[in-house]
Amino acid sequence: MPIYEYRCLDCRNKVEILVLPGSQITSPTCPRCGGTNMQRLMSSFAHHVSEKDRLSQVDTSRPMSEDYYRDDRNIGLWAKKRMQELGHDPGPEFEGIVEKAKKDVKEKLSD
Ligand SMILES: [Zn+2]
Known part of the structure; x- marks a missing residue:
């Protein structure tokens, strides 16, 4: 299962989000501040x-x-x-x- 890393642009919290098969991440939410300004971090999924x-x-x-x-x-x-x-x-x-x-x-x- 792929894990995507995001950084919350509001509180700079780094979050790892596990993507369940068949599900689509549309708008990840920061678990710390509830912010939705999440920036996907560079990872092995960054091919595009x-x-x-x-x-x-x-x-x-x-x-x-x-x-x-x-x-x-x-x-x-x-x-x-x-x-x-x-x-x-x-x-x-x-x-x-x-x-x-x-x-x-x-x-x-x-x-
Ligand atoms: Zn946050």
Whole structure:
């Protein structure tokens, strides 16, 4: 049974919601404050999340964990967001740098 993680945007409570077979989550409710502003968190179910959404979830005030980079779609996002915050256009050559970084990380993780 899949478990979805949500964060309550009202009280910042993190909630795990078990999805029963055949049921649909329409509007999860925070068990702590009753709020309905629930944001789905990144998880293994996040396949449909666009790069823009993933980018918006990057917190550039701290380095991301190594686990984060095990999903190679996340590689380069931190740097990209940081550059955007600093007003730089990553530019087309950035994609090449990211591709190389992905390869390097894969080699590192397979050690
Ligand atoms: Zn809440």
